[in-house]
Amino acid sequence: MNVENAAEPTSDPESKSAEELAKETQNPVANLISVPFQNNFNFGIGPNDATQWICNVQPVIPITLNKDWNLITRTIMPIINQPISRLRYLERVWPWRHQSQSVPLSG
Secondary structure: OOOOOOOOOOOOOOOOOHHHHHHHHHOOOOOOOEOOEEEEEEEEEOOOOEEEEEEEEOOEEEEEOOOOOEEEEEOOEEEEEOOOOHHHHHHHHOHHHHOOOOOOOOO
């Protein structure tokens, strides 16, 4: 029976030191998946001086094609929150106000 001491570090080839991970996070072509977020606020949008919020989710996913080639995908997925104008709000609340009223004429 083999009992390891819990105080001793394991020699697992998959475990990496903090320094190695720090170096890999700075390397744009490292074999790491990262998902950074970028938040942007735009002020003074439209006639109501509204605030627009955009959150860009930018996952970086490396895919190993073979021993010599990696494919690195860098997708940008924006999530946008923008208030609607008063006119569009009124169109949603009272959609019938834009309908023309016609009265049939009978003779």
